[in-house]
C-alpha cells in the first residue's frame with residue numbers, strides 16, 4: 633500500500649479568521665505621498681495567488697511604502713496619503729466600510745528586524761496574532777505545532793515551547809515571527825527584507841520556508857539580494873526612482889525573464905549589479 637502525503641497539513645479550524653486559502657492581490661494605479669511629496673506613482677501590479685512576487689530596486693524607490701499600502705499600514709503614518717486601488721481577490725481593501733484591522737488579518741506582514749515579544753513564551757508568541765485580532769481556536773496546541781512546522785521551526789523548539797522568544801537566535805526569531813503571522817491563516821504574506829538582518833545559513837533556511845509557504849499563501853517579498861529574488865520568486869517587479877522623481881515600476885514579469893532577458897536597459901543594469 634502507498635501512503636499519500638498531503639502537500640500541506642490540514643488547516644486547524646479558526647473562528648473569526650480570514651476566509652481559507654490564498655488570494656490574489658492586485659494594485660491599480662497606486663500613488664503615494666508623504667505630506668505633499670509624491671514618492672510612488674502609477675504602480676499597477678498583479679500578484680497571483682500561491683506564487684511569490686519579489687519587489688526589487690535601489691533604496692528609497694518606494695518598495696516598503698508600496699508593501700505597507702498593500703495591507704493598509706501606510707495610513708498609520710499621519711502625513712501619508714495615497715491614490716489608486718488595491719484589490720484582494722477583486723475587492724478593494726480601501727472600500728468604504730472595510731476595516732483596516734480586518735485587512736491586516738488577511739494580509740500579514742513580516743519585517744526586516746525580527747520582532748517577537750522577547751519575554752513572552754514561544755507558544756504565546758505564535759498565538760499573539762490571534763489574540764490581537766480576536767480570532768479563536770479550539771485546538772491551540774495543534775495550531776502552534778502547525779504554524780511552527782510551516783515556518784520550519786517546530787523541530788528546533790518543540791521541547792521548549794515555554795522558553796522566551798527572546799532566547800532564540802536571530803534566524804529562529806524571524807521564523808517565530810513568520811509562525812506568528814501564519815497562525816491566523818492569512819491569505820497573503822508580505823515580507824520586507826526578511827533576511828537582511830540575518831546570517832547566510834539563517835537566510836537559506838528562511839528562503840526554504842518561503843518556497844514552501846509560497847505554494848499555500850500569496851507571498852510578496854522585498855529583497856535587495858538578487859540571488860535571493862531568483863531563488864524564491866516566480867515574478868519580479870523592478871522599482872526605480874530617478875532623481876527627484878517618484879518611484880515607478882520600470883518592468884515586471886516572470887523572474888526568469890527579468891533576470892534572463894529584461895526589456896529595459898535599466899533593469900538589465902540593476903540585476904547585473906551595474907548600479
Ligand code: ADP
Nearest residue numbers: 666671689690691692693694695696697698709
Ligand atoms: P525603499 O523601501 O524602496 O527603500 P521607502 O518606501 O522606504 O523606499 O521610501 C520611499 C521614499 O519615501 C523615500 O524617499 C523615503 O525617504 C520616503 N519615506 C518613507 N517613509 C517615510 C515617512 N514615514 N515619512 C516621510 N517620508 C518617508
Ligand code: MG
Nearest residue numbers: 695696697854
Ligand atoms: Mg524598504
